[in-house]
Amino acid sequence: MSLTFDPTTLAPYLGFLAAGARLTALACALALAGGLALGIVVALMRTAASPLARRAAGIYVDVFRNVPFIVQLFFLFYGLPEIGIMLSAFATGVLALSLAGGAFSSDVIRAGILAVEPGVLEAAQVSGLPRLAIVRRIVLPIALRSSVRPLGSVFVNLVLTSSILSAITLNELTGSAKIVASDTFQPFEVYALLLLLYAMLTWLVSLSAGVLHRRLNRSHR
Amino acid sequence: MRYADFTSLDLLLLLQGLGVSAALFAATTVIGTAIGLAWALLRYYRTPLLAPGVAVLAELLKNSPVLVQLFLVFFGLPVLLETDLSPEQAALITLSANTAAFIYVIAVSAIESVGRDQLETARVFGLNRWQTLRRVVAPQAAAFGLGPLAGLLVNQLQVTSLISVIGVIDLTKAGAILNQRTLKPFIVWTVIGLLYYLMARLIARTCARAESRLRGHSQWKGL
Amino acid sequence: MQSVAKRFGANTVLDGIDLRIAPGEVVSILGASGSGKSTLIRCINGLEKLDGGTISVDGHRVDDPRQLQHVRRCCGTVFQLFNLYPHMTALQNLTLAPIEVLKLPRRQAEEEARALLASVGLLERADAYPAQLSGGQRQRVGICRALAMKPRYLLLDEVTSALDPEMTAEVLTILAKLAAEGTTMLFVTHEIEFARQISNRIVFLDQGRLLADLPTARFFAADGGLAQPRIAQFLSKMSKS
Numbered sequence: 001m002s003l004t005f006d007p008t009t010l011a012p013y014l015g016f017l018a019a020g021a022r023l024t025a026l027a028c029a030l031a032l033a034g035g036l037a038l039g040i041v042v043a044l045m046r047t048a049a050s051p052l053a054r055r056a057a058g059i060y061v062d063v064f065r066n067v068p069f070i071v072q073l074f075f076l077f078y079g080l081p082e083i084g085i086m087l088s089a090f091a092t093g094v095l096a097l098s099l100a101g102g103a104f105s106s107d108v109i110r111a112g113i114l115a116v117e118p119g120v121l122e123a124a125q126v127s128g129l130p131r132l133a134i135v136r137r138i139v140l141p142i143a144l145r146s147s148v149r150p151l152g153s154v155f156v157n158l159v160l161t162s163s164i165l166s167a168i169t170l171n172e173l174t175g176s177a178k179i180v181a182s183d184t185f186q187p188f189e190v191y192a193l194l195l196l197l198y199a200m201l202t203w204l205v206s207l208s209a210g211v212l213h214r215r216l217n218r219s220h221r
Numbered sequence: 222m223r224y225a226d227f228t229s230l231d232l233l234l235l236l237q238g239l240g241v242s243a244a245l246f247a248a249t250t251v252i253g254t255a256i257g258l259a260w261a262l263l264r265y266y267r268t269p270l271l272a273p274g275v276a277v278l279a280e281l282l283k284n285s286p287v288l289v290q291l292f293l294v295f296f297g298l299p300v301l302l303e304t305d306l307s308p309e310q311a312a313l314i315t316l317s318a319n320t321a322a323f324i325y326v327i328a329v330s331a332i333e334s335v336g337r338d339q340l341e342t343a344r345v346f347g348l349n350r351w352q353t354l355r356r357v358v359a360p361q362a363a364a365f366g367l368g369p370l371a372g373l374l375v376n377q378l379q380v381t382s383l384i385s386v387i388g389v390i391d392l393t394k395a396g397a398i399l400n401q402r403t404l405k406p407f408i409v410w411t412v413i414g415l416l417y418y419l420m421a422r423l424i425a426r427t428c429a430r431a432e433s434r435l436r437g438h439s440q441w442k443g444l
Numbered sequence: 445m446q447s448v449a450k451r452f453g454a455n456t457v458l459d460g461i462d463l464r465i466a467p468g469e470v471v472s473i474l475g476a477s478g479s480g481k482s483t484l485i486r487c488i489n490g491l492e493k494l495d496g497g498t499i500s501v502d503g504h505r506v507d508d509p510r511q512l513q514h515v516r517r518c519c520g521t522v523f524q525l526f527n528l529y530p531h532m533t534a535l536q537n538l539t540l541a542p543i544e545v546l547k548l549p550r551r552q553a554e555e556e557a558r559a560l561l562a563s564v565g566l567l568e569r570a571d572a573y574p575a576q577l578s579g580g581q582r583q584r585v586g587i588c589r590a591l592a593m594k595p596r597y598l599l600l601d602e603v604t605s606a607l608d609p610e611m612t613a614e615v616l617t618i619l620a621k622l623a624a625e626g627t628t629m630l631f632v633t634h635e636i637e638f639a640r641q642i643s644n645r646i647v648f649l650d651q652g653r654l655l656a657d658l659p660t661a662r663f664f665a666a667d668g669g670l671a672q673p674r675i676a677q678f679l680s681k682m683s684k685s
Contacts, residue, residue: 066375066421067414068382070393075414078406123527126489127541127593128516137540141531156284163286167386174289181296188297191289198285 010189013180020176021197023090027172028159030094035101035158036151042102043109043143044135057106064103070164072096077168093165093172101158108150112143145216152209156202163198173197227408231399238395239416245312245391246381250374252313253320260321261328265354275325282322287380291315295387312384319380323373331366332358364435371428375421382417392416461497461654463647465630467596470623472631472639475649476678481632482524484649485601488630489519501597517545520590524602526582528574534561534585535570538592546593553592560588564618580611587618598622598629605634636682640664650674 010017045057064072073096080087087095116139124134166175177194181187260275282290295311298304335358343353385394396413400406461484465471473481486492488499490512502518504511529537538557542548548556561567564584574582583603590598600619604612616638623629623642633639639646639660646663648656655672656663663675670676 063414063418066379066418068379068393068417070382070385071396071410071414071417074393074397074400075406075410078400079410082406117527117530119523119525119527120529122491123521123523123589124529126491126516126519126521127589128513128545129541130513130544133544137544138529142529145531160284160286163288164383166288174286174292177289178292181292186300188293188301191293191297194289195281195285195293198289199281202284 009184009186010180010193013184016180017173017176017197020171020173023170023176024159024162024172024174027090027094027097027165027170028155028162031097031101031158031162032155034094034098035105035154038098038102039105039109040140040144042106043113046106046110047113061103061106064100069096069100069161070167072100073164073168089165089168089170093162093168093170097158097162097165100161101154104154104157105151108147108154109143111150112145112147113139115146116142148213148216149209152206152213155209156205159202159205160198227399227403227405234395234398235392235412235416238390238392241389242378242381242391242393243420245309245316245384245389246378249313249316249320249381250377252317253377254324256317256321257324258328260325261332262354264325264329265332266350279322279325282319283326287315287319288383288386290319291383291387308384308388311387312381312389316377316381316384320373320377323377324370327366327369327373328362330369331362334365335361364432367428367432367435371425371432374424374428378417378421378424461649461652463654463657465597465628467628468626469645470627470629470631470643471645471647472633472643473647473649474633474636474639474678478651479649480652481649482601485521485599485630485632489516489521489599517593518596519599520593520595520597521599522583522586522590522601522603524605526574526579526586526606528582528585528589530574533571533573534566534577534588537574537585538589541589541593557588557592560591561585564588578611579607580614583607583611583615584618587615587622591622596628598627600629600631600633602632602634634682636679648672648675648678650678 042057042060045053046061048054073093076087076096077089077092080092120138120142121134124138129137162172163174165172166178169175171179174194177190181190184190260279263272263275266272291311294315295306295308298311299306339357339361340353343357348356381391382393385391385397388394390398392413396409400409403409473484475481483492487494488501488506490506494507499506501515504514506512506515528534529540532540535554535557538560539550539553542553542556543550558567558570561570564587566581566584566588569577569581574585577585583606586603603619604615607615612635616635619629619631619638620642631639631643643660645657645659647654648663655674664670664679670679
């Protein structure tokens with residue numbers, strides 16, 4: 001191997017890489033949905049009146065933010081079968097991403113909830129609305145609307161973290177790239193390309209978040 | 222069917238892994254901070270070609286997975302440069318560069334948080350750019366940057382766990398070895414997780430203490 | 445039915461107040477800033493907790509959480525800072541509570557809401573968001589929102605204090621109309637002239653204590669309310685500004 005940089009030899013493998021990219025996209029989309037749902041629940045718990053709920057949610061966030069993702073992933077991947085839960089690598093990966101994503105997005109959503117003007121909350125309470133309706137129709141719509149941009153960066157983080165799923169033999173984008181690299185003996189080209197692909201992907205996500213934010217807030221701010 | 226139970230040698234393995242993780246974290250933090258600050262200086266001095274180049278590099282490092290960066294350096298560089306690279310060397314290079322990118326962003330943002338009027342005042346008093354930086358901007362920027370720095374350090378600690386994938390025998394790799402041998406994933410990974418957690422807490426506590434000392438100092442100045 | 449009120453200190457903001465309001469009455473609460481006027485209203489709709497004494501509206505007590513919901517249904521509140529839901533149109537602001545609490549069908553709620561908006565001259569703005577409305581318009585929506593629940597009693601907390609004189613006039617016209625129609629209203633206000641014109645009764649609070657509770661004419665009479673030095677002092681200060 002000489003000091004060449006020849007990306008054209010990767011052309012036949014693009015289809016394979018595309019399949020990996022699709023798997024990444026699918027895993028991330030599912031994890032985003034799961035993480036968002038979890039994040040909303042946890043954020044509500046962290047802003048609840050009950051100190052028990054706050055504590056429990058606080059511990060969950062604390063753990064998932066201070067333990068490396070790969071350790072979380074291995075814990076689930078090797079541990080779940082021990083207690084009889086047989087999940088595919090894909091399912092385990094999505095689960096792990098959702099749990100981690102939930103912790104980070106709960107931070108963002110919690111900030112959004114705390115930013116709801118107390119007067120608006122009072123108006124809702126005073127009109128006799130039950131608590132669930134207040135959360136569903138007033139608090140969450142307002143909080144989520146202001147959280148779109150920071151949630152975008154949580155999603156970016158998710159996409160980058162998804163590369164770690166290759167460590168549990170999942171053939172998402174990074175996993176597929178490893179195979180291509182060993183096939184072509186051109187790891188530099190493969191991984192450089194991969195770097196650019198991920199950077200483009202995350203840039204696209206950030207852009208979409210910005211667009212979504214502007215659309216949602218067109219007439220409100 | 223258990224392979225083997227835990228032995229006291231496992232404790233040694235664990236400590237060794239812990240040491241490797243901690244050492245690599247410390248080394249890459251120091252090197253990364255130095256490089257990142259140097260990059261921020263380039264931006265402060267608005268060096269043509271280098272400043273924007275560094276900005277692009279930082280964006281790339283920030284917006285791509287660390288694992289892929291590790292693969293690129295460990296698998297890719299040796300082929301490109303026709304040299305050999307040990308896993309530890311690759312880890313050092315990659316994580317230092319990655320840390321540098323984030324330090325750069327924090328430093329730039331912290332410098333920009335120092336009000337424009339400070340810079341103007343310094344200029345009016347005749348200070349040159351370096352003096353302004355050293356006496357006026359840097360102390361204030363440091364106070365701004367400490368918060369995000371704490372978060373970054375905790376994050377980079379987690380990131381060190383990825384070096385296990387390219388074969389460095391760090392704390393995570395030690396866990397993988399133990400897991401494979403004893404087949405007790407719950408115990409192994411909980412212990413590993415706990416050790417990382419404690420290290421992260423230690424870092425957070427140290428940064429908080431540094432911040433209160435820095436803040437306290439500046440408050441006294443205010444009197 | 446009566447709304448009986450008797451309160452003791454909520455961190456001594458309110459100190460032993462006894463008040464009775466009958467349906468159809470329009471009562472204004474006057475007093476200096478910090479005298480506890482807003483706190484009084486906020487105790488009625490449950491936004492502040494009582495530390496002593498009781499409030500009941502139509503026989504429902506405010507300190508019982510289950511009964512509080514009943515109280516909130518029959519009291520409409522209009523706020524000084526409007527507190528409209530920013531993510532909903534004017535129409536949606538009005539229809540939210542009727543649909544969710546009164547279980548009105550959407551069509552009916554919207555019809556009634558539009559009628560209300562029309563009565564305050566805002567029908568064309570029904571689909572505008574609060575950010576697109578002026579202060580006076582927002583407060584008119586706020587009043588309609590309170591009325592949409594068809595409350596027995598209307599609580600108004602300094603509803604014109606955040607408006608400039610022109611918008612204040614808009615809102616006061618509507619309130620005068622409501623008073624004339626027989627709505628029971630409890631005002632906290634700085635608009636002395638307005639209070640004089642439309643209220644049946646004036647209540648004066650000073651540092652959490654009730655200094656006077658008189659029919660309007662008596663309150664402004666030299667030998668009635670004005671006989672009290674604090675009240676005279678207050679009124680002269682207010683008329684100067």
